[in-house]
Amino acid sequence: MLSQWIFLISFIPLTYSSISVTFSKNLKTIEEVKNAKNEIVHYVNLNEKTELPDFVLLENSTSVNFHNRHLTEKEESMFAISSSTCFVDEWNNIRTDSIPNQQRHREWIEMGIGKRNYLFHESFALLGAFVYIDQIIVTLTAENQFNKTVYCRYYDCRRKEIPDQFESVVYPESTVFCARRPGAKYISISETLEEIPEYSVPIVPRVEKPPHYFTVCMATLYGDEPKFLQIVDFIEYYKLQGATFFHIYLRNVTDYDRVLLDDYVRTGDIEIIKMHDHYWRDDFMWHNAQINDCHHRNKYFSKWTAVIDIDERIEMRSDSYRTITKFLDSIHEPNIVNLHFKVQWVIKDSNSPAKYENDQQLSKEMIFHKYQNLSQIGSFWNQPKCIIRPEKIGAMSIHAPLVTYSGIRRSLVNESIGVVRHYRNVEQRVFAGALNRMMIHAPFNISPVAKWMDELLTNAILSRVKWIYDIVNVSCDQKQETYQKHGGINASCWVQQQNNNSILKV
Incomplete structure (x- = not known):
């Protein structure tokens, strides 16, 4: 289409404080701009006498230019603000x-x-x-x-x-x-x-009705063992138990593990709380601060909150209560504010895999498939874990409330209803007495998780892991086509192919 350059020096001012806003092409009103056949521009200048000419490309056309159709007479009220405006809800x-x-x-x-x-x-x-x-x-x-x-x-x-x-x-x-x-x-x-x-x-x-019924806090993640499989197992397990949101406390994980966490953030399943400050502290020393923040973060955010570690699974044992939320639904006594669960330990004698390879490898490495050697049940005072009513608790320790605003400080859940299945790594990276504490609860017996949980959890883990890590590849020609659109650069696979072809010709 034939085009021509028109020299425009038309300035019709609309003045805001020290700023002058003008239309091109000698137009005076928004209505004139809407009906213009060519695209109109604004000139935004300081309120000075200097007038700078501009060149505007005009196309021969008999219709109204589409760039000019969507103008408004007045700013929307929500944006009628300045840099000092603060709305107060x-x-x-x-x-x-x-x-x-x-x-x-x-x-x-x-x-x-x-x-x-x-x-x-x-x-x-x-x-x-x-x-x-x-x-x-x-x-x-x-x-x-x-x-x-x-x-x-x-x-x-x-x-x-x-x-x-x-x-x-x-x-x-x-x-x-x-x-x-x-x-x-x-x-x-x-x-x-x-x-x-x-x-x-x-x-x-946190001023409205709690948006959640049952949430879970995961204790601070740290250390050199790969964690992506444990993380996805933890989240998908408790989702099957009825949890609808997770607070994940993070000190450090691998970049590979972090991709999984970020994807759960993307889908609104979790919030990540980074544990870091200005002062020295070893990685395992964040537990008290994490528990305290979890307590207050979940006040009026959820009715019930489980406070547990990445290697702990609260497991319901009663036919009457297949899931945690079914059990919680049965509680109508207002003075039950902390459900205290006993622990059974599972010997975990190797590290979790660093990366996903294939479905068979992943299924084999799932902790509930690989580790089933279960101890006898510990006492209520031997590292129990709890589900709390956050707003009724005054202060927390790692394993139980210290004081409450209302209600009984400990409500002891019978093992016939539920226990904590604790997968204890035998390497004892930090706490030297952990292995002995577990082993005194011998004898150990092979005890798999319930069949329904095994099937649903296996499928949930496979689905999430493959969505994140099983990247759909394309051909080398398709990669080369895409790379060429970015300044003519070449895909590494294409370069390798050309080198191989050159060698064959020789």
């Missing part, structure tokens, strides 16, 4: 002067409940923050700040400080309870009002 327009349970916290502090004085942090090391109807809770990774007086520092959506601080204390360990402030979107903690606080963290809302 109705749920976030609340101010409180106190926090609940202050007197009980003081009593527990005087009793030293939960005091650890662990590690050597010189600041609080914020991890997360959650707003509930009557308070904000900030979780920390520091574990040596017990009962220290602190100030809650609030920030709006632009991270501008709201000058309305609140005095509090660190209790339980690694936790600060704060009052609410209208418009607060971020929060930090400081020891004085004069000091510059740590980097603020976003406040996550």
Whole structure:
């Protein structure tokens, strides 16, 4: 199509503060722009007298140009904002002067409940923050700040400080309870009002009815054993048990393992919480901070939350309750706030595979197929694990609540209903006494998981793993065709083919 260049120096100003916005082609109104046969452009300049000409490509056409059809007279109200605008949602327009349970916290502090004085942090090391109807809770990774007086520092959506601080204390360990402030979107903690606080963290809302019924927290992932198969086994197992969301605490995994985790994030199954701060700590030393954050992160997010490790499976043994959620549905006693499960250990005498190779290899390596040598049942006091009502718990330890706001601290679940199947690796990478603790529960007997679980879990693991790692390949010619579209570069397989052909010709 024949085209021509037209020299345009038409400026009809629409002025906003010090900015001048003009139309090309000497047009004055949006209606004129909509009906223009050629594409119209804006000139955005400072409000000065200098007028810079521009060249605009115009095409011979008798119809209205499609670029000009979708103009509006007025900005949408939700975008009628400036760089200083902060909308305040109705749920976030609340101010409180106190926090609940202050007197009980003081009593527990005087009793030293939960005091650890662990590690050597010189600041609080914020991890997360959650707003509930009557308070904000900030979780920390520091574990040596017990009962220290602190100030809650609030920030709006632009991270501008709201000058309305609140005095509090660190209790339980690694936790600060704060009052609410209208418009607060971020929060930090400081020891004085004069000091510059740590980097603020976003406040996550927990002000509506819990969106989940049963969630699971996985203890911090670390160490050199490959984990992709254990991770997918863990998540798919508990999904079959009725869990609908997972909080996965991460110190380190391989890049290969991380691809799996990221895919679960993509599909909305999990949230990854990275365990890291400014201070020294060995990888296995994150457990207390992880448990504490899990507790508060799940308040008003789920009715029930299981607090367990990657190698632990809560297994229902009763014909009446095939899954965990069926069992939870049967509980109507409001004072049951912590379900305490005994443990049976399984000898795991080798590492999990580093990568997926094929379906046969994967099925053979699934931990419930490969490891079935089950110990006798331990006591309620020998490394039990629990399912809790988060909002009713005052403070947690690794294996059980320390105190509760309401309800009985321990509700002991009979082994005829359920136990924890704990796959214990015999290499003892960290804890030297772990193997002996398991072996005193001999004799061991071969005990596979239930047939229905075996079939469903095998299929679920295969499906997820193959979706992520079984990449669909294409031919070398197709690769070369695609590479050529990027500046004429060549696919490595194509280059190799050309080299091989040259050798054959010689």
